[in-house]
Amino acid sequence: MASPAPQDVPVGSEMIRLGSFMKYAGMLDSGGDVKEAIIDGYVKVNGEIDRRRGRQLQAGDVVTFEGRSFRVQV
Template sequence: MTNPAPIEDVPIGGEGIRLGQFLKFAGVLDSGGEVKEAIIDGYVTVNDEVDRRRGRQLQVGDVVAFEGRRVRVCP
């Protein structure tokens, strides 16, 4: 049994942010094209569920994962 990756807290300076914006802001992916492709192809999870909506509004406490990296939205 493997341990999940540690969760990195990423402060956004507010209460909400869109999934696509957050992936770039947190440095998980570098470009909007990469973000779009990763989300549409189902490689990104939010709170352990695949979400294919780039515009999904994230809230403080949501955990986003991509390729073994996990980041949590913080205020």
């Protein structure tokens, strides 16, 4: 079964940090929950686990968490 297409999330700037993007996209409500999910390895960026909350995302990057995917748009 194919994964659904990622939902585009316009961020209004060239770059955004992973933790900020997850909160902005509504993936999780609190910064503490975001930090825990990232550190525990539940978050993928472009198909690979990334444990860096401060990772800089650019337009086109896809963040996946709990089966939902979101694509960074400028």
